[in-house]
Amino acid sequence: MEVLAHIFDIAKELDWGRIGDQHSGRVVRMSLVCQHWRTVALMFPPLWATIHFRQNAIYDFQFASLCLERSKQVPLRIIISTLFRGTQIGHFFAPHATRIEEVILSLPNRYSANTLPNHVASTCSFPAPNLRSFNLCIPVWADNNPPSLPLL
Numbered sequence: 001m002e003v004l005a006h007i008f009d010i011a012k013e014l015d016w017g018r019i020g021d022q023h024s025g026r027v028v029r030m031s032l033v034c035q036h037w038r039t040v041a042l043m044f045p046p047l048w049a050t051i052h053f054r055q056n057a058i059y060d061f062q063f064a065s066l067c068l069e070r071s072k073q074v075p076l077r078i079i080i081s082t083l084f085r086g087t088q089i090g091h092f093f094a095p096h097a098t099r100i101e102e103v104i105l106s107l108p109n110r111y112s113a114n115t116l117p118n119h120v121a122s123t124c125s126f127p128a129p130n131l132r133s134f135n136l137c138i139p140v141w142a143d144n145n146p147p148s149l150p151l152l
Contacts, residue, residue: 004037005044012047045072052079053089061092068096075101075130080123083107090125100128106137 011026031041041047048070053060068076076099080089093100105123107116120136 001040001043004040005047008041008044008047012050042070045070045074047071049074050077050079053082053085055082055084057082061088064092073099075099077102077104079104079106081106083119086119086123087125089123093126097127098130100126101130102133102135103128103131104135104137106135 008027008030011030014026027041027047031038048067051064051067053064076096078093078100080103103124105120107119116138124134
């Protein structure tokens with residue numbers, strides 16, 4: 001079981017390593033191979049501890065709820081690569097604040113320097129007292145007026 005769980009973990013990292021890939025697609029597909037593989041996947045909470053909200057993804061909140069349940073009390077890694085639903089995302093994670101250890105905010109497109117601070121503030125409005133890493137990935141601006149980001 002431990003070897004299979006390790007293989008699932010490698011597959012998960014391959015999925016999450018590519019922004020825009022399906023949420024944990026390989027792991028979900030692998031967990032459907034047979035009942036034993038599904039049992040192993042469900043018994044391995046770290047497999048479900050990365051939650052990704054993507055641009056134009058309709059079922060992100062449903063899958064995120066499932067991941068929160070399956071990840072038990074394992075520390076969370078949050079990836080947000082959408083410009084929309086910022087406040088909704090912030091409220092969604094607030095009850096799980098103590099579990100959040102890593103946040104990656106990856107904006108998929110160029111974003112106005114005037115509105116970026118508000119987007120970051122609304123999207124990351126959840127408290128995260130155990131946060132260890134916060135990455136902000138933004139496209140490079142062509143002008144010499146980069147945005148001034150809010151204090152975290």
